[in-house]
Amino acid sequence: MGEASGRIQGDAHLFPVRVYWEDTDAGGIVYYANYLKFTERARSDMLRLLGIDQRAMLDADDGAMFAVRDVTVEYLSPARLDDDLVVRTRLIALKGATITLEQDVLRAETVLVHTRVRAAFIGLGGGPRRIPPDIRTAMAGLAARDGEEET
Structure with a gap:
């Protein structure tokens, strides 16, 4: 599993993003x-920091993955070339086969974009699966940190 970017702070994963020409x-x-690309990268690195190996999940005999089921996006203010942004990800709900996350793209403390993402845990054939206990434990730990900081 590759090295993850960002950090867990309190109940959130904070993922840095620099805006390049290709983004504009x-x-x-x-x-x-x-x-949406920024928030996808943040979700992937959040899982890495929680010790969840997405490649291993795919390669297992009973391969599975998280797939976005739906997303809502509110565009509040634009980001611009060379901005330093942070994607803040918070776990809102952890259910049997789905997770719901709120992700805000911030410049300094200003929310530029607000998203709400629901991802389903599915087998390689596309059918839903219950989220395995080890993944549930890792994610539940994020929701239960209550201000504890980990770097």
């Missing part, structure tokens, strides 16, 4: 769909 339109403003 001709006016130097982040293209709307790229926020």
Whole structure:
């Protein structure tokens, strides 16, 4: 499993993002769909920091993965070329086969984009599966940190 970016602070994963030319339109403003890429990267690194190996889940005999089921996005203010951003991810709900996360893209303390993502745990054939106990424990630990900081 590769090294993860970001850090767990309190009940959130904080993932740094720098805005490059490739992220922007001709006016130097982040293209709307790229926020979804930023939040996807943050979710992947959050799982790594929690000790959840997505590659191992896929490669197992009974391979499985998390797949986005639905996402809502509110665009509040634009990010621009060379901005230093942070994607803050919080676990909102952990159910039998789904997780719900809130992810905010921030510049300093200002929320630029707010997303709510529901991901289902599915087998390689696409059918839902219960989230395994070890993954549930790792994620529940994130929700229960209550201000404890880990770097």
